[in-house]
Amino acid sequence: MEAEEMRRLGYRMVDLVVENALNRHASPAIQADTPEALAQALGGPLPEAPGDADAALDTLARVALANMQHGDHPRYFARVPGPASFAAVLGEWLGTGFNTIATSWGGGSGPSTVELVAVRWLAEMLGLPEATEGVLLSGGSLASLTAFATARAEMGPGTAYFTDQTHSSLPRDLRLLGWAADELHMLPVDAGYRMDPARLAAAIQADRARGRTPRMVIATAGTTNTGAIDPLDEIAEICAAHDLWLHVDGAYGAPAAITAQGRALMPGLARADSLVIDPHKWLFQPYDVGACFVTRPGALERTFAMNPEYLRDVKTAPGTVNFGDRSPELSRRSRALKLWMSLTTYGAGRFRAAVARGIANAEFAENYLRQNPARWQVVTPAQIGVVTFALVGADAAEHARRAKVVSDTGYAAVTSTLLNGVSVLRLCTINPLTTEDDIRQTIDRLGAA
Numbered sequence: 001m002e003a004e005e006m007r008r009l010g011y012r013m014v015d016l017v018v019e020n021a022l023n024r025h026a027s028p029a030i031q032a033d034t035p036e037a038l039a040q041a042l043g044g045p046l047p048e049a050p051g052d053a054d055a056a057l058d059t060l061a062r063v064a065l066a067n068m069q070h071g072d073h074p075r076y077f078a079r080v081p082g083p084a085s086f087a088a089v090l091g092e093w094l095g096t097g098f099n100t101i102a103t104s105w106g107g108g109s110g111p112s113t114v115e116l117v118a119v120r121w122l123a124e125m126l127g128l129p130e131a132t133e134g135v136l137l138s139g140g141s142l143a144s145l146t147a148f149a150t151a152r153a154e155m156g157p158g159t160a161y162f163t164d165q166t167h168s169s170l171p172r173d174l175r176l177l178g179w180a181a182d183e184l185h186m187l188p189v190d191a192g193y194r195m196d197p198a199r200l201a202a203a204i205q206a207d208r209a210r211g212r213t214p215r216m217v218i219a220t221a222g223t224t225n226t227g228a229i230d231p232l233d234e235i236a237e238i239c240a241a242h243d244l245w246l247h248v249d250g251a252y253g254a255p256a257a258i259t260a261q262g263r264a265l266m267p268g269l270a271r272a273d274s275l276v277i278d279p280h281k282w283l284f285q286p287y288d289v290g291a292c293f294v295t296r297p298g299a300l301e302r303t304f305a306m307n308p309e310y311l312r313d314v315k316t317a318p319g320t321v322n323f324g325d326r327s328p329e330l331s332r333r334s335r336a337l338k339l340w341m342s343l344t345t346y347g348a349g350r351f352r353a354a355v356a357r358g359i360a361n362a363e364f365a366e367n368y369l370r371q372n373p374a375r376w377q378v379v380t381p382a383q384i385g386v387v388t389f390a391l392v393g394a395d396a397a398e399h400a401r402r403a404k405v406v407s408d409t410g411y412a413a414v415t416s417t418l419l420n421g422v423s424v425l426r427l428c429t430i431n432p433l434t435t436e437d438d439i440r441q442t443i444d445r446l447g448a449a
């Protein structure tokens, strides 16, 4: 492609992206056309001859990218939103444009340094120990997989403890890594949907008495369902007493710890042996990026380092980091550029303010619901950006119907979930662009649907 054409198409793409951001509030929060219509617009025979790049960009933007959940929409309250910031998008674009690789020091000392710096900045914002090391992966699932492989390499095989509120990708990770079914010990939660330390301690004792080898406890800092935070300090005490690895899944909620209010809700976070966060959820990054932190120096390399002959030239001086030795990924793009770019552009203070706004939004939603007790029952209070509630007298089918009616209009995306088998509606309010009016109107529309 000629340079002028590259420029022209590149600027067009920027225009499409900025136009999308400017129109976001007025466009649907979620959209899905039929499989037939999508296949018709996007499919067809393999293009053998060159085509029109302008038309292709338009089709991608107006068909493929329109038909999805818009996680960065201010009224996208379903599951976990993804309110990506523009400076982060810039970092992502630049990295892709330069075909960046962050695998070895010799083959990518610049991007590797950016990743070292970004991991350090994140660890500092979260209050993790100085010696913490980390690596960026595609998201929470792969970051926890990396942590579990490390835990087993460091500690040996044995039973892992978690709760029925642990995100289902974590037991899947354990199964993928070969944990046997009888080494997966799922515990019931307390009335606040948190891990119960007394139950955990009793389960460890009972398993030991039966000849099992307890090895790891998986706590959650912010469950997907309710935002509940397990009592990390008490769990850390139990882990210390029994020499168990403590993994904290903070994929959703641990970014709350960059604010004073959130940090106070998570004492013990810094005692984790491994911690996972998902910057593509609550740290304003486009998909994909998850971070795996391990507080034992060298543990990631002890688990993942390889030394094939053909990589000898790029694995240089001692003291440098080869990120291909810190996870199961060898060839890997730089996911750190967007973090570096956005932290440098906005500063940590703006990140803190944006996270605090998400926490306050859920508190506003809870207060609004409480103003109408004849209609709404708050089931779990606002907890780091999540509130769950029920329409008085409604069953699961009715909740699902109302969530679907509101989502089908495109005004907002809302989902229901089950708590102890009982249906609730749920709002996750972590987009800092969400207004109080967005929240009021969404709740009113759920009530009227």
Ligand SMILES: Cc1ncc(COP(=O)(O)O)c(C=O)c1O
Binding pocket: 080, 138, 139, 140, 141, 142, 167, 169, 222, 223, 224, 249, 250, 251, 252, 253, 278, 290
């Ligand atoms: C608490 C929690 N853990 C783990 C995950 C999995 O993360 P990912 O989808 O980035 O793999 C999620 C996803 O929503 C989550 O909410």
